[in-house]
Amino acid sequence: MSEVLLDVSDLRVGFDVYGGTLKVLNGLNFYLEEGEKVGLVGETGCGKTTTAKTILRILPQPPARIAGGTILFQNKNILGMNSREIRAVHAHGISMIFQDPTASLNPVFTIGDQLMAAIKYSSLEDGLSRREIRGRALQSLRDVALPDPERILNNYPIQLSGGMRQRICIAMALATNSQLMIADEPTTSLDVTIQDQVLRLLGRLVLEKDTSTILITHSLGIVREWTQRVYVMYAGNMMETAPTEVLFRKPLHPYTQGLMKAVPKLTGEGIAKGIGGRIPNYLDPPPGCRFHPRCAHRMPICSQQRPPYFEAGQMHQVACFLYKEHS
Amino acid sequence: MGNPIMTAKELKKYFHTRAGTVRAADGVSFSIRENETLGLVGESGSGKSTVAYTIMGIYRATSGALLFRNLDITTGSSSRSKKLKKDIQIVFQDPGSSLNPRQSIRQILELPLKVHRIVDRAGMEEKVLKLLEMVELPAEYLHKYPRSIGGGERQMVAIARALATDPSFIVLDEPTSALDVSVQAKIINLLIQLQDELKLTYLFITHDLSLMRNMASRVAIMYLGRICEVAPTVEFFRNPLHPYTKMLLSSIPVVSKEEEELKPKKITSQGEIPSPVNVPPGCSFHLRCPERMDICSQVMPKIVSMKKDHEVSCHLYT
Numbered sequence: 335m336s337e338v339l340l341d342v343s344d345l346r347v348g349f350d351v352y353g354g355t356l357k358v359l360n361g362l363n364f365y366l367e368e369g370e371k372v373g374l375v376g377e378t379g380c381g382k383t384t385t386a387k388t389i390l391r392i393l394p395q396p397p398a399r400i401a402g403g404t405i406l407f408q409n410k411n412i413l414g415m416n417s418r419e420i421r422a423v424h425a426h427g428i429s430m431i432f433q434d435p436t437a438s439l440n441p442v443f444t445i446g447d448q449l450m451a452a453i454k455y456s457s458l459e460d461g462l463s464r465r466e467i468r469g470r471a472l473q474s475l476r477d478v479a480l481p482d483p484e485r486i487l488n489n490y491p492i493q494l495s496g497g498m499r500q501r502i503c504i505a506m507a508l509a510t511n512s513q514l515m516i517a518d519e520p521t522t523s524l525d526v527t528i529q530d531q532v533l534r535l536l537g538r539l540v541l542e543k544d545t546s547t548i549l550i551t552h553s554l555g556i557v558r559e560w561t562q563r564v565y566v567m568y569a570g571n572m573m574e575t576a577p578t579e580v581l582f583r584k585p586l587h588p589y590t591q592g593l594m595k596a597v598p599k600l601t602g603e604g605i606a607k608g609i610g611g612r613i614p615n616y617l618d619p620p621p622g623c624r625f626h627p628r629c630a631h632r633m634p635i636c637s638q639q640r641p642p643y644f645e646a647g648q649m650h651q652v653a654c655f656l657y658k659e660h661s
Numbered sequence: 662m663g664n665p666i667m668t669a670k671e672l673k674k675y676f677h678t679r680a681g682t683v684r685a686a687d688g689v690s691f692s693i694r695e696n697e698t699l700g701l702v703g704e705s706g707s708g709k710s711t712v713a714y715t716i717m718g719i720y721r722a723t724s725g726a727l728l729f730r731n732l733d734i735t736t737g738s739s740s741r742s743k744k745l746k747k748d749i750q751i752v753f754q755d756p757g758s759s760l761n762p763r764q765s766i767r768q769i770l771e772l773p774l775k776v777h778r779i780v781d782r783a784g785m786e787e788k789v790l791k792l793l794e795m796v797e798l799p800a801e802y803l804h805k806y807p808r809s810i811g812g813g814e815r816q817m818v819a820i821a822r823a824l825a826t827d828p829s830f831i832v833l834d835e836p837t838s839a840l841d842v843s844v845q846a847k848i849i850n851l852l853i854q855l856q857d858e859l860k861l862t863y864l865f866i867t868h869d870l871s872l873m874r875n876m877a878s879r880v881a882i883m884y885l886g887r888i889c890e891v892a893p894t895v896e897f898f899r900n901p902l903h904p905y906t907k908m909l910l911s912s913i914p915v916v917s918k919e920e921e922e923l924k925p926k927k928i929t930s931q932g933e934i935p936s937p938v939n940v941p942p943g944c945s946f947h948l949r950c951p952e953r954m955d956i957c958s959q960v961m962p963k964i965v966s967m968k969k970d971h972e973v974s975c976h977l978y979t
Contacts, residue, residue: 525704527930530912555914596846608846
């Protein structure tokens with residue numbers, strides 16, 4: 335077994351708003367080993383992006399408030415780091431690809447300016463010449479299969495298509511040689527054929543560079559094709575985790591099962607009714623299991639106690655009282 | 662299946678911009694039969710929404726003809742009769758911007774009823790409640806505002822608004838692409854059920870082929886302003902012909918092995934959709950096509966009928 339690279343435990347994050355605190359992350363636990371490709375899947379508003387931003391410490395505080403927990407990155411608690419240490423983590427520890435490449439690139443600087451700045455500030459070597467930096471920038475554009483990199487260096491983001499912009503964000507994230515990359519819905523704004531190209535490219539590059547990856551997405555299909563292990567997230571909790579192949583063969587949590595059934599299939603077996611109700615109000619989340627108001631299998635205990643993780647198989651854990659007798 | 666209710670013949674819509682002429686729809690022909698769902702699938706920039714807006718009369722077609730029950734409706738919305746407008750309705754992609762944030766759900770649903778004088782004042786409340794019931798929303802939603810309800814519920818209101826005038830034809834322009842799958846499932850099931858009960862005909866626009874598989878009776882694929890393949894859904898997925906269709910199918914991330922089997926193996930996605938200002942000569946797909954031949958860059962392929970109702974526009978089949 336490899337070393338654990340990132341270990342998040344009992345993470346609690348809230349947002350102070352008019353009328354109270356939105357209790358979003360509710361004691362989140364997950365980990366990632368070196369070289370692993372892990373998926374974080376969940377629907378809108380379940381706290382996926384909040385998780386990513388908390389790990390990077392880029393969540394604006396206030397309104398956000400980290401109420402507890404630890405995030406160990408290479409055995410150091412990110413939440414306890416000073417600003418110098420955080421900068422080092424940003425420079426060559428963890429990089430991130432955001433959902434909207436248009437918003438994450440600065441419109442008034444050229445691609446070259448932005449890419450070269452990323453390379454300069456992330457480099458562990460001192461005194462790289464401008465030519466060397468430029469050479470690395472060109473190489474990183476070639477890595478992401480962009481045609482005519484010389485021209486692209488002088489282009490502004492607006493001159494490129496959405497797919498090309500996202501490739502540039504990937505180039506930038508990988509050029510820093512980070513150990514961990516967090517990709518937050520990297521292909522959601524792209525068309526399906528371009529999504530396929532970008533995901534294949536990303537897969538090849540993280541393999542070549544041996545980068546550990548957390549892929550955040552709402553798409554079960556992408557998770558299945560891209561990751562080795564999955565966490566299913568609902569309302570700020572991890573509901574289930576398993577190796578990808580196991581999860582898709584045998585989803586256990588009622589929420590995971592409901593999600594799987596709701597996905598339209600190419601085989602055309604019709605679409606299930608979906609999951610009734612909607613994501614809870616974080617001002618006053620339901621007690622016990624946060625999914626219980628929408629759950630078809632709820633029992634009295636579900637509204638009283640928060641389910642712990644039950645072992646349901648090798649590396650397969652599920653936070654649901656239905657599986658109590660298994661462990 | 663019934664008679665054609667909506668027919669497009671060589672429909673063209675060009676936009677003149679400073680960068681040149683955008684050929685958003687460039688000779689689109691199709692017909693939609695009564696009580697069926699035609700799925701129009703394509704990537705962004707393929708002209709799907711242009712076709713929808715031309716049907717609605719929001720755009721005036723540059724040339725070509727659009728027939729609704731044998732009536733020429735190629736004209737823009739200002740010259741259409743009220744009765745015609747009542748019969749053709751649309752549900753937009755983003756209910757956040759298609760519903761007026763300053764109006765309550767009640768006001769939103771009352772407007773079409775008043776404009777088309779469907780009920781008098783006394784019957785108004787009853788009719789609005791009935792519309793809410795049709796989309797499975799509780800009566801207390803009457804007094805809510807769009808911002809205080811969820812995205813899926815907003816789309817339900819938009820559907821109820823489209824149903825208010827008792828239309829026979831509804832354009833669904835990506836009605837679920839902004840929503841989560843669990844909510845999407847609910848809306849799709851509702852749409853299918855409403856179609857059954859009210860004998861509706863749908864033009865369903867989406868970029869999601871897996872959704873189409875479960876929703877449409879026939880599927881049409883659009884690329885750069887043209888339709889490149891049309892077939893009944895079952896036949897379409899069993900035997901996709903156009904290389905672009907195969908590329909689309911092979912790009913879909915799927916959740917099971919059975920689905921994996923259905924994806925064409927030999928083709929992988931490459932290239933990007935070109936700008937509709939500079940449409941490549943010949944077949945507009947030839948730059949990305951793994952099976953291109955010399956003729957493809959010179960001559961635009963004609964539409965040929967393969968099997969029953971299966972039409973494709975590709976030189977491989979001529």
